[in-house]
Amino acid sequence: MGAEPAPAGLLERAWINGERAQAVPVLERGLHYGDGLFETIACFDGKPRLLARHLARLQLGAGRLGLPLERAQIEAEVRSAAAGTRRAILKVLLTRGTALARGYGTTGRETPTRITLQYGWPADNGERSPAVRVRLGALRLGENPALAGLKHLNRLEQVLARREWSDPQIVDALLFSSSGRLVSGTMSNVFLVRDGTVLTPRLDRCGVAGVMRASVLALAAELGLPARETELTATDLCAAQEVFLTNALIGIAPVGELDGRTLAVGPLTSKLQHELTARFAAGEGP
Amino acid sequence: MGAEPAPAGLLERAWINGERAQAVPVLERGLHYGDGLFETIACFDGKPRLLARHLARLQLGAGRLGLPLERAQIEAEVRSAAAGTRRAILKVLLTRGTALARGYGTTGRETPTRITLQYGWPADNGERSPAVRVRLGALRLGENPALAGLKHLNRLEQVLARREWSDPQIVDALLFSSSGRLVSGTMSNVFLVRDGTVLTPRLDRCGVAGVMRASVLALAAELGLPARETELTATDLCAAQEVFLTNALIGIAPVGELDGRTLAVGPLTSKLQHELTARFAAGEGP
Numbered sequence: 347m348g349a350e351p352a353p354a355g356l357l358e359r360a361w362i363n364g365e366r367a368q369a370v371p372v373l374e375r376g377l378h379y380g381d382g383l384f385e386t387i388a389c390f391d392g393k394p395r396l397l398a399r400h401l402a403r404l405q406l407g408a409g410r411l412g413l414p415l416e417r418a419q420i421e422a423e424v425r426s427a428a429a430g431t432r433r434a435i436l437k438v439l440l441t442r443g444t445a446l447a448r449g450y451g452t453t454g455r456e457t458p459t460r461i462t463l464q465y466g467w468p469a470d471n472g473e474r475s476p477a478v479r480v481r482l483g484a485l486r487l488g489e490n491p492a493l494a495g496l497k498h499l500n501r502l503e504q505v506l507a508r509r510e511w512s513d514p515q516i517v518d519a520l521l522f523s524s525s526g527r528l529v530s531g532t533m534s535n536v537f538l539v540r541d542g543t544v545l546t547p548r549l550d551r552c553g554v555a556g557v558m559r560a561s562v563l564a565l566a567a568e569l570g571l572p573a574r575e576t577e578l579t580a581t582d583l584c585a586a587q588e589v590f591l592t593n594a595l596i597g598i599a600p601v602g603e604l605d606g607r608t609l610a611v612g613p614l615t616s617k618l619q620h621e622l623t624a625r626f627a628a629g630e631g632p
Numbered sequence: 633m634g635a636e637p638a639p640a641g642l643l644e645r646a647w648i649n650g651e652r653a654q655a656v657p658v659l660e661r662g663l664h665y666g667d668g669l670f671e672t673i674a675c676f677d678g679k680p681r682l683l684a685r686h687l688a689r690l691q692l693g694a695g696r697l698g699l700p701l702e703r704a705q706i707e708a709e710v711r712s713a714a715a716g717t718r719r720a721i722l723k724v725l726l727t728r729g730t731a732l733a734r735g736y737g738t739t740g741r742e743t744p745t746r747i748t749l750q751y752g753w754p755a756d757n758g759e760r761s762p763a764v765r766v767r768l769g770a771l772r773l774g775e776n777p778a779l780a781g782l783k784h785l786n787r788l789e790q791v792l793a794r795r796e797w798s799d800p801q802i803v804d805a806l807l808f809s810s811s812g813r814l815v816s817g818t819m820s821n822v823f824l825v826r827d828g829t830v831l832t833p834r835l836d837r838c839g840v841a842g843v844m845r846a847s848v849l850a851l852a853a854e855l856g857l858p859a860r861e862t863e864l865t866a867t868d869l870c871a872a873q874e875v876f877l878t879n880a881l882i883g884i885a886p887v888g889e890l891d892g893r894t895l896a897v898g899p900l901t902s903k904l905q906h907e908l909t910a911r912f913a914a915g916e917g918p
Contacts, residue, residue, distance in 0.1 A: 356734065360658050369655035370663060372646050372747060377656060378725070379787035380666035411788070412795055435734070439664070442791075448642065448721070448751055450787065450794040450818055461658060465734055488774025488838065489810045492792055500786035501665035501736065502697070505728075506778055508736040509698055524775045524810070524837075532736055551810075552774065 356466040358434070363460050364423055374459060375442040379450065380499035382441030382459075383407040385557075388595050389428040389436055396594060396631045397424065399557040404440060407496040413442055413458055423462050433467035435595060441499070474623050477602025477611050478591065480531070482580075483507045483519035487529050489551035497554045504532045517599070518591060520583065523552050528578040531591055534599070535559035539588035539614045544573035558592040565622055565632040571614065588612030590619075597622055642752040644720070649746050650709055660745060661728040665736065666785035668727030668745075669693040671843075674881050675714040675722055682880060682917045683710065685843040690726060693782040699728055699744055709748050719753035721881060727785070754881075760909050763888025763897050764877065766817070768866075769793045769805035773815050775837035783840045790818045803885070804877060806869070809838050814864040817877055820885070821845035825874035825900045830859035844878040851908055851918040857900065874898030876905075883908055 360368055375381040385400045394400070401417055408415035420438065427436050439461040446453045485507040493500070507519055518531035528547050530536055535556040537546045544566050549555050566573035583589070589601040589609055598619040600611040625632055646654055661667035671686045680686070687703055694701035706724065713722050725747040732739045771793040779786070793807055804817035814833050816822055821842040823832045830852050835841050852859035869875070875887040875895055884905040886897040911918055 357659060362658065368658055370658055370660075372648065372654055372656055372749065373643060374656075374663065375791075377660060377663045377727075378670070378785065379791050380785060381788060381791050384664070411792070437734075441663075448723075448754075450790045452791070452795065463658065468734075485778050486776065488776035488779075490772065490774035490789060492771050493774075493788060498788055499664065499666060500788045502667060502779060502784055502786045503776060504736045505661075505665050505667050505738070506697070509738065 356468075357463060358466055359427070359464040361423065361427065361462040364419075370459065370461070371444050373445045375445050375456070376439065376459065376499055378445060380501070381411070382413070382439055382499045383411065384437060384439045384497055384499060386594055387424060387436040387438065389431055389434040390626075392429045392431055394424050394428045394436060395626065396557045396561060397421065399560055399631075400594070403497060403555065403557060404438070407498060408440065410492070410496060411442070411498070412452070413440060415440065415458070420460060423460065427462050427464050431464070435465040435467060437463040437465065439499070474619065475596045475599035477600045478517040479515050479603040480589075480591070480601050480605070481511055481516050481519045482605045483510055483521045483532070485510065485521065486524045487521050487552045489523050489525060491551055494552050495549045495555040507532045520604075522580065525551075526579055527551070528580065528583055529553040534591035534593040534596065537562065537590050537592065538578065538582060538586035539612055540582070540586055542572065542614070544571055544614060544618070545576055545578060545582070546573075547578050548575040556593055558594050558597060561632045562592055562598065562618060562622065565618060565625070568632060569617070569621060571618075588615045590615045597626070642754075643749060644752055645713070645750040647709065647713065647748040650705075656745065656747070657730050659731045661731050661742070662725065662745065662785055664731060666787070667697070668699070668725055668785045669697065670723060670725045670783055670785060672880055673710060673714075673722040673724065675717055675720040676912075678715045678717055680710050680714045680722060681912065682843045682847060683707065685846055685917075686724075686880070689783060689841065689843060690724070693784060694726065696778070696782060697728070697784070698738075699726060701726065701744070706746060709746065713748050713750050717750070721751040721753060723749040723751065725749075725785070760905060761882045761885035763886045764803040765801050765889040766875075766877070766887050766891070767797055767802050767805045768891045769796055769807045769818070771796065771807065772810045773807050773838045775809050775811060777837055780838050781835045781841040793818045806890075808866065811837075812865055813837070814866065814869055815839040820877035820879040820882065823848065823876050823878065824864065824868060824872035825898055826868070826872050828858065828900070830857055830900060830904070831862055831864060831868070832859075833864050834861040842879055844880050844883060847918045848878055848884065848904060848908065851904060851911070854918060855903070855907060857904070874901045876901045883912070
């Protein structure tokens with residue numbers, strides 16, 4: 347989670363459908379409609395972290411969008427791209443491919459496009475994230491159960507929300523839905539701790555169901571910590587004793603400042619972050 | 633508005649930033665985030681129809697997204713692409729361009745991409761649209777005032793809604809928002825006539841503010857017909873005596889069948905369609 351975005355030079359390699367390539371056809375439906383999905387995968391010592399969770403989410407999204415998915419092929423391409431890197435970020439896009447007709451309709455004969463991009467690891471992303479500064483976003487996320495949870499390519503809401511601030515010390519903004527529910531950051535999921543219970547917004551109306559979010563929920567269950575998905579509002583956020591963000595690259599990032607309010611890094615956040623780091627160090631993602 | 637989508641061969645020419653080209657860089661933010669806008673422009677006898685309205689909407693959208701827009705350049709490229717065609721469809725995409733950093737954030741140094749695509753005119757799109765069959769869509773559109781009205785590249789909702797039916801006799805589906813308001817078709821705006829008044833959904837929460845919709849509202853005002861934007865629901869749709877669709881290609885298409893219910897082509901629809909066709913034939917779009 348870079349405060350300053352990584353320079354463009356950090357794109358190191360790109361493949362399209364398994365071949366080294368740098369361009370996509372102008373009729374690509376990913377471009378015209380955002381008709382596709384993506385995953386952002388952290389790789390350490392040549393290995394993609396939480397790959398099974400990434401592939402499962404991609405498969406779920408492909409099912410919802412009606413995209414054919416050759417999971418074994420994508421897995422092989424991801425493993426191949428990760429191989430030989432020390433630390434890298436892989437971004438995988440799966441789109442419906444080149445349009446075979448004008449307009450939104452599909453013919454059923456489209457061939458999906460697989461794009462794999464390998465980026466260098468941002469200099470400031472260490473093994474264990476320090477406490478971060480977060481703001482509250484003004485933009486409200488639209489609610490659509492048909493798309494909720496998916497990491498799809500319609501990301502204008504996140505682009506606009508990210509344009510609300512330029513202070514490089516602020517790493518993310520927490521966003522609410524059109525009906526006032528807390529959802530997530532622009533590029534992270536959010537957890538609260540209240541009275542010993544770990545809470546994270548239910549994502550049945552909007553938001554991306556992050557792989558690290560799922561890992562943290564699984565880890566909490568393993569550790570016997572009370573944790574659940576629920577509906578949360580701004581009031582819940584104010585009442586939280588601890589707040590942390592998650593994503594595939596940062597793992598757990600404690601929130602040390604929320605919209606100007608200082609927050610201590612609390613015991614449950616520390617415990618989860620410590621245990622998560624230990625699991626990953628041992629090569630066992632929860 | 634082809635019942636059967638036009639075959640791929642109907643893409644006749646493509647330009648990127650004014651040069652003939654067929655591919656975009658893999659880091660294009662239009663692909664990664666749908667970070668851009670588009671227009672679909674009908675061209676007759678070498679002239680783009682309602683060009684001023686298309687350019688005004690593009691400019692409005694560019695302002696909302698924070699995209700620099702060289703309007704004169706785009707206008708020149710559209711006119712140049714239209715020149716020499718008898719009937720053609722131009723699709724213009726304006727995106728934020730190649731990503732200069734990983735992630736949603738922008739650097740402010742991105743150079744927008746202009747894509748102009750020239751398609752042949754679908755065989756079944758005549759000068760004046762016949763009555764069409766329409767269904768009700770199940771997918772509900774998310775509500776986001778920040779994006780409402782814009783013809784942006786986040787179109788997964790429309791793609792999914794279009795996947796709900798395959799009957800080629802049905803040309804579009806009417807969609808409601810997450811809060812139950814009537815919004816539009818997947819690729820058209822919708823108008824109702826009730827007791828002599830022309831009504832169309834207000835688009836302050838979702839939907840695309842179509843150029844032909846604006847033309848029809850302007851035409852109604854010119855003709856002294858009562859017409860207004862308002863909040864509409866399924867109940868209003870049921871109570872309507874006339875229903876018609878609009879978009880830049882079809883102009884006005886009377887709805888002859890709505891979800892199995894037969895509708896007569898009513899007097900106000902006929903009058904508006906007749907007047908609109910006459911204005912266009914005289915080279916004066918309302």
